[in-house]
Amino acid sequence: MTGIRIETLTRTYRAGQVRALDGVSLAIAPGEVFGIIGPNGAGKTTLLGCLLGFLRPDAGSITVDGHAPDDLAIRRVTGYLPERLTLDRWMSGAGFLAYHHALAGLAAASRARDVAAALERVGLDATAGARAIRRYSRGMLQRLGLAQALLGDPRYVFLDEPASGVDPAGVVLFRRLLNEARARGATVVLNSHQLDQVERVCDRVAFVSRGRVEAMETLAAGAAAARVLRVRAAGALPTREALALAAAGAGAELLEVASPLARFAVADDAAAARLVAALVAAGVPVAEAASEEGRLERLFLEGPAAPGGSA
Amino acid sequence: MNRAIVATTLRQRFTSPMRVALLLFFSVPPLLGALFMPAAGLSLLGDSYGAALVFAAGMIGQDVSSGTLQLLLARPVRRSEYVLSRWLAVALATIAVVWTQIAIATLLLGARQAAPAARDVLALAGGDALLALGMAAVMALLSSLAPGLADLGLLLVANVTATALGAFAQFRHWVALARGAQEIGRFLKPEVSLAPMLQGGAVSWFEIVSWLSTVTLCLALAIAVTNRWELSYASS
Known part of the structure; x- marks a missing residue:
């Protein structure tokens, strides 16, 4: 074949x-x-x-x-x-x-x-x-x-x-x-x-x-970490290190912090739920947590030059 | 030939309420004639032309316009196999109906003490079978050229044109044109009269060759047309 x-x-x-x-x-x-x-x-x-x-x-x-x-x-x-x-x-x-x-x-x-x-x-x-x-x-x-x-x-x-x-x-x-x-x-x-x-x-x-x-x-290799969770805090966010620690404990990865927003890479819905619980437990006043569009959605909307797209 | 296509076409044709209603409309009155006017014999039955049209109309074009052909031809089926199977199924359906009609008429005439001679019955049945095979081939060609039931329109236009040409040729005494119009008519209704056999004579070789060439040409052209089709709706 x-x-x-x-x-x-x-x-x-x-x-x-x-x-x-x-x-x-x-x-x-x-x-x-x-x-x-x-x-x-x-x-x-x-x-x-x-x-x-x-x-x-x-x-x-x-x-x-x-x-x-x-x-x-x-x-x-x-x-x-x-x-x-x-x-x-x-x-x-x-x-x-x-x-x-x-x-x-x-x-x-x-x-x-x-x-x-x-x-x-x-x-x-x-x-x-x-x-x-x-x-x-x-x-x-x-x-x-x-x-x-x-x-x-x-x-x-x-x-x-x-x-x-x-x-x-x-x-x-x-x-x-x-x-x-x-x-x-x-x-x-x-x-x-x-x-x-x-x-x-x-x-x-x-x-x-x-x-x-x-x-x-x-997609096969990176699909597990394809989702990005965007978290908005009601007040100031803790330090980058504290966020990274809380994320690591929940099996997620901190990608970016721009208070009051932070972006995390998560594997799936269950991992997203674990991350939100870990952040709340760490004292983060979570006001909103939402998935960003997937890799293909970004590719579709922004074209091949967008992050994750490779011509 | 593909047995699945032949069998499915037969089922499709015999379960279509419209086609069955039309068949009854064409088939029952002659049988009533045989019952109440036995002196007319089998002459009231006519030929298999009407039944052939009922079964053959849209035999390929309807599959194209409905979109079912794409799925069928994604299977390991040659397009020639598809055309020939549809042709055979339509011809077989016509023959089955017409022969049944002849058998019932013969029984009715027999019951009225006017049973036809066996050779008359055989000649009628044979002629009807050849006409059914011929008309199915003509309709296969027309149906490959036009979507849906437009093949009936093409047949009508061709027949009207042939008749008009014939009338014009007769009016102007143009022998060649009259012959041409006659040949178009023969092409549109390919039949072989088996009547001479009843008198111990031979069937016209010209009629046999003409019938064979028409059937072969129509089927070859229908296959050539279908082989050129592009089936993706992207092309439209």
């Missing part, structure tokens, strides 16, 4: 007037969970279309495991969830999964069992599976689409806004399924505007803007 290789990919629309992709080069390693973020019209969907072999690039090349993306050998090991999910509304959910199970060339002998397992995997019971798709809610449709994309445990999974329209439980489920895919070594390409989700599940993220990869962020 060689993963996904994209070399100087260029794609234009309207006879070259609109440049959707402008010399994009990427390498996605096998087993990597790779995010694509960027503003609307940045070229993300075009990039995904090219990766799936639905769009022909004007120049450049894409290979998946050394094959063209529309090679049937690659399609056999690919799962795809489109953003604008349109399913055959007359079918039942289970019938739809059985149809895609057959289209994927999976063994007919295990079809009923696999379909039942796929429904259960996304939290849809047998009653929901027997219901016609036209009676599904938006969230149920998204779950069914995800079940379809993960049929047969594909080696390559392309997800376009997978958590769009799902409830918080669905978002947690989506994260769990993505982690399961990662655990079995699948390569996942995720296009999403939900930056907090991307930050939580992806190993690396490409920030695409005006058809180019403007920045590449590696």
Whole structure:
């Protein structure tokens, strides 16, 4: 397995007037969970279309495991969830999964069992599976689409806004399924505007803007310390050393002090709660404590030159 | 051919309330005719043209405009396989309905002491099957060119054009143009008359070759068109 290789990919629309992709080069390693973020019209969907072999690039090349993306050998090991999910509304959910199970060339002998397992995997019971798709809610449709994309445990999974329209439980489920895919070594390409989700599940993220990869962020290593808690005191703050000591005791790190404000790096919500308790115990009159935006949010808002972004 | 696509297309066609209602509308009156006017024999049944249109309309275009095709073609399915499977399913659905209609009509006529000759029944069934296969191929081409049910509009425009050309050619006595209009009409309704076989004769070679070339050409063009599609909505 060689993963996904994209070399100087260029794609234009309207006879070259609109440049959707402008010399994009990427390498996605096998087993990597790779995010694509960027503003609307940045070229993300075009990039995904090219990766799936639905769009022909004007120049450049894409290979998946050394094959063209529309090679049937690659399609056999690919799962795809489109953003604008349109399913055959007359079918039942289970019938739809059985149809895609057959289209994927999976063994007919295990079809009923696999379909039942796929429904259960996304939290849809047998009653929901027997219901016609036209009676599904938006969230149920998204779950069914995800079940379809993960049929047969594909080696390559392309997800376009997978958590769009799902409830918080669905978002947690989506994260769990993505982690399961990662655990079995699948390569996942995720296009999403939900930056907090991307930050939580992806190993690396490409920030695409005006058809180019403007920045590449590696999240896996630094994700644990990615959150910054901003604390405002009602009065004067103690000394920098006292704050650093209190933070260290709570497993956090003091980043900056500018009384009455202080910034701390924390691992997660629990660590943030511990830090606030430690500060109060140390006599700090905490008036407000709030998370700053995540790394990707900063990258998105301020561009690749912002701290944490590397072009 | 892809068995899953053929089977799913058949289920889709036979569970569409609109298509079933139209089929009943076209199929039941001739059967009532067979029951109450047995002297007319099988002539009231007409051919499989109407049923073929009911099943074939939007056979590819509806998948494109609804967006379901993108998900299907993300699977290991060749586009040619998709087109040929849809064509076969539509033709099979038409043949099943028309043959059922012929069988019921034959039983009704038999009950009224006016049973048709077996060779008449076979000739009608064979001709209907060839027309169903031919019309499914024509509609596959038109449906690959237009979204939704616009293939019916294309067929109508092509038929009106052929008729107008024929009338104009006759008015001006332009033999070549009249022949051209006739060929367009033959292209839009590819059929082979098996009637000569009933009199111990042979079916026209010209009709057979014309039917075969139309079916082959339509399917090849439909595959060529679908192979050129770009399916991402980013391109729109």
